[in-house]
Amino acid sequence: MSATKAPVKKHNGPRESLFSRSGAMLVMAICTFYFLIPIWWLFVAATKDRGDFTSSAPLWFADFNLIDNIVNLANYREGLFFQWMLNSILYAGAGAAVATLFATMMGYALAKYSFRGRETLFNVVLGGVLVPATALALPLFLVFSQVGATNTFWSVFLPSIVSPFGVYLARIYASSSVPDELVEAARIDGSGEVRTFFTVATRLMTPAMVTIFLFQFVTIWNNFFLPLIMLRDEKLFPVTLGLYIWNSQVNQIPEIRAYVIIGALLSIIPLIIAFLSLQRFWRSGLGTGALK
Amino acid sequence: MANRIARAGGALVLVSALALSACSTGAGTDGGTDAADACTPSDGPVTLSFTTWLPGMEDAAAIWNEQNPDIQVEVQTGPNGLGGTYNNFFNQIEAGNAPDLGQIEYDALPNFRVQDGVVNIASCEGVMDAQDEFIDWTWSQVTFGEEDSVYAIPQDTGPEALFYRADLFEAAGIDIPTTWDEYAEAAAQIREEGGYITNFSQSDINAFAGLVWQADGQWFENDGEAWDVTLDSPESLMVADYWQGLLDDDLVATLPAWTDEWNNGYNSGEVWSWVSAVWGANSITSGAPDTAGNWAVAPMPQWNEGDSAAGNWGGSSTAVLKGSEHPYEAAQFALWLNTDPEALASMNATANIYPATKTGGDLPAFSEGLDFFGGQNIYDVFAAAGAEVNPDFTWGPTMTQVYTDVADGFSGAISGSGTLTDALTDGQQKTIDAMKAAAIAVNE
Numbered sequence: 001m002s003a004t005k006a007p008v009k010k011h012n013g014p015r016e017s018l019f020s021r022s023g024a025m026l027v028m029a030i031c032t033f034y035f036l037i038p039i040w041w042l043f044v045a046a047t048k049d050r051g052d053f054t055s056s057a058p059l060w061f062a063d064f065n066l067i068d069n070i071v072n073l074a075n076y077r078e079g080l081f082f083q084w085m086l087n088s089i090l091y092a093g094a095g096a097a098v099a100t101l102f103a104t105m106m107g108y109a110l111a112k113y114s115f116r117g118r119e120t121l122f123n124v125v126l127g128g129v130l131v132p133a134t135a136l137a138l139p140l141f142l143v144f145s146q147v148g149a150t151n152t153f154w155s156v157f158l159p160s161i162v163s164p165f166g167v168y169l170a171r172i173y174a175s176s177s178v179p180d181e182l183v184e185a186a187r188i189d190g191s192g193e194v195r196t197f198f199t200v201a202t203r204l205m206t207p208a209m210v211t212i213f214l215f216q217f218v219t220i221w222n223n224f225f226l227p228l229i230m231l232r233d234e235k236l237f238p239v240t241l242g243l244y245i246w247n248s249q250v251n252q253i254p255e256i257r258a259y260v261i262i263g264a265l266l267s268i269i270p271l272i273i274a275f276l277s278l279q280r281f282w283r284s285g286l287g288t289g290a291l292k
Numbered sequence: 293m294a295n296r297i298a299r300a301g302g303a304l305v306l307v308s309a310l311a312l313s314a315c316s317t318g319a320g321t322d323g324g325t326d327a328a329d330a331c332t333p334s335d336g337p338v339t340l341s342f343t344t345w346l347p348g349m350e351d352a353a354a355i356w357n358e359q360n361p362d363i364q365v366e367v368q369t370g371p372n373g374l375g376g377t378y379n380n381f382f383n384q385i386e387a388g389n390a391p392d393l394g395q396i397e398y399d400a401l402p403n404f405r406v407q408d409g410v411v412n413i414a415s416c417e418g419v420m421d422a423q424d425e426f427i428d429w430t431w432s433q434v435t436f437g438e439e440d441s442v443y444a445i446p447q448d449t450g451p452e453a454l455f456y457r458a459d460l461f462e463a464a465g466i467d468i469p470t471t472w473d474e475y476a477e478a479a480a481q482i483r484e485e486g487g488y489i490t491n492f493s494q495s496d497i498n499a500f501a502g503l504v505w506q507a508d509g510q511w512f513e514n515d516g517e518a519w520d521v522t523l524d525s526p527e528s529l530m531v532a533d534y535w536q537g538l539l540d541d542d543l544v545a546t547l548p549a550w551t552d553e554w555n556n557g558y559n560s561g562e563v564w565s566w567v568s569a570v571w572g573a574n575s576i577t578s579g580a581p582d583t584a585g586n587w588a589v590a591p592m593p594q595w596n597e598g599d600s601a602a603g604n605w606g607g608s609s610t611a612v613l614k615g616s617e618h619p620y621e622a623a624q625f626a627l628w629l630n631t632d633p634e635a636l637a638s639m640n641a642t643a644n645i646y647p648a649t650k651t652g653g654d655l656p657a658f659s660e661g662l663d664f665f666g667g668q669n670i671y672d673v674f675a676a677a678g679a680e681v682n683p684d685f686t687w688g689p690t691m692t693q694v695y696t697d698v699a700d701g702f703s704g705a706i707s708g709s710g711t712l713t714d715a716l717t718d719g720q721q722k723t724i725d726a727m728k729a730a731a732i733a734v735n736e
Contacts, residue, residue, distance in 0.1 A: 058552065232341070232368035248371040253644065255578075
């Protein structure tokens with residue numbers, strides 16, 4: 001312990017040269033610029049009226065019409081866009097919450113109980129990580145058709161609540177962060193398995209759960225192909241599908257172009273909020289898993 | 293994004309084509325006729341579902357629902373056809389839960405016919421009698437020249453004409469070209485002024501097909517047994533040669549169509565004219581707002597002086613999809629939707645539809661001059677063009693694939709590797725291969 005009291009060396013490892021450091025900074029700056037430009041463009045474009053849109057500089061403001069544009073969007077088709085936003089929040093929010101619960105339960109079970117076929121089951125789930133959601137959309141459509149459940153809320157919601165990657169993450173995390181001794185102690189104190197899971201394990205696994213939630217939230221939010229195949233009633237659309245369909249109508253009604261742009265800007269706000277508010281947990285979640 | 297989906301869609305369509313042709317023998321020639329003698333009204337009230345991508349179709353359906361309490365129509369929305377709705381239709385038909393009615397563009401209709409996805413509604417009351425109400429060529433698009441067959445009701449058309457910057461042509465002292473030769477000459481003069489006469493789009497293959505159509509060319513023909521594929525017909529190659537010449541001499545711009553760059557080309561006066569369909573008026577009005585008042589419309593340039601041939605770009609129909617339990621009611625709605633003046637006016641108001649009926653051009657919306665076009669009533673020009681479109685043009689059953697393959701060739705020609713002619717001859721072979729792979733009979 002006395003070593004830590006001694007004057008701490010300012011740099012561990014070799015000090016990077018000014019050249020390599022500024023080189024790295026330059027690359028990072030270029031990347032940042034590259035990734036932020038489209039968002040900047042989107043923001044600027046959303047503030048313009050239709051005339052200024054084609055005639056003014058793409059990356060700088062003309063007359064500032066953001067509020068007007070939002071009002072127009074809200075008035076178009078009785079605020080259909082905001083219905084889509086609500087739908088997306090419901091699909092992604094509720095879907096990710098349920099998916100997180102299921103994945104955590106399964107990951108915990110795989111980590112803490114030994115039973116026959118455990119590894120096989122885990123490998124099957126891992127295989128699920130490799131199957132792209134797009135490839136599953138058509139079989140899912142046929143299955144839902146059989147039971148007459150296409151074009152319903154459930155046809156998009158139910159497939160969203162499985163997260164093979166979440167199970168994987170939860171298992172890794174549970175085995176490293178929930179000590180067997182603690183589970184044993186809970187059992188000796190007379191706690192049932194379910195109660196142990198909810199009162200002890202979930203507390204310890206919170207960072208992993210937040211991570212799973214975020215991943216799944218973004219996945220569902222961006223899942224476009226499944227709703228495209230399943231849904232025909234525009235009142236059920238998530239915002240991605242709705243904007244895509246509007247974008248395909250630009251030829252018929254040029255005004256829609258403005259709605260697509262302002263809609264796209266508004267549609268990324270919930271994602272930004274989710275990231276900023278959960279970022280803390282997310283980072284510590286990934287970090288903890290890696291260090292242990 | 294849209295392009296990738298369209299390609300994936302093409303693959304899916306082919307797969308389903310295989311599946312369908314495996315389980316329904318002879319689907320290519322006689323599928324669908326069984327419904328022709330079974331078109332009778334259903335008992336009791338009926339609710340129909342109708343999938344479309346036209347904005348505001350609910351308004352038209354509301355008029356119908358008001359007048360027909362026993363036949364209610366529910367409108368459902370999808371992206372435009374190649375953007376996913378056709379794939380959905382095929383999937384839904386296979387799963388047995390397709391909507392009763394669907395919007396299908398003329399160029400996609402043969403695909404649905406070949407895969408037995410649309411109902412023959414010829415025997416439904418009033419359908420055959422309606423023939424005279426529609427522009428001739430649109431009716432042959434939905435019958436494929438078969439006896440006693442009607443597979444959809446025509447909805448809208450895209451007769452073509454020449455949009456041009458009247459102010460720039462006048463200032464430069466260039467006459468409005470009436471033949472393609474004059475168009476090429478004007479192109480050279482405009483290039484000297486620093487502009488381009490038009491933009492050649494590498495992705496809108498159906499626009500190019502419209503030019504071939506005007507030249508009396510054909511890309512497909514069906515003799516009832518098998519398909520002839522003639523992407524490399526003499527007329528088609530003549531049109532390709534002509535545009536290749538303009539490309540070689542750098543007389544046309546090659547901006548990617550439908551982008552901001554493209555809009556800006558027109559808005560800034562760099563590009564002076566556009567041979568396009570009637571709906572192109574919306575595209576220009578929205579894409580080039582600074583040029584308001586300076587545009588005008590003239591008939592398309594002709595291959596032979598004194599002719600009045602016109603091409604067509606786009607247009608949709610309303611079809612009754614396979615599996616509908618109420619073909620009679622569905623056909624009645626489709627007829628009403630596309631002939632009733634109130635319905636046509638509603639679709640024009642919400643989606644700028646230009647109707648396929650002979651009297652469609654009489655809608656009040658088409659009777660006034662437009663400020664954007666210097667007060668000219670441009671719809672007179674398009675109404676005249678609609679009557680001059682060759683009625684015999686046939687689309688093939690694999691148009692998604694044709695568009696993709698030819699567009700690949702066209703982008704090669706624009707970047708200097710290959711020519712438009714190469715694109716067509718390559719497309720010809722790929723089309724034949726694709727049709728064979730889908731078990732569609734081809735004459736060679």
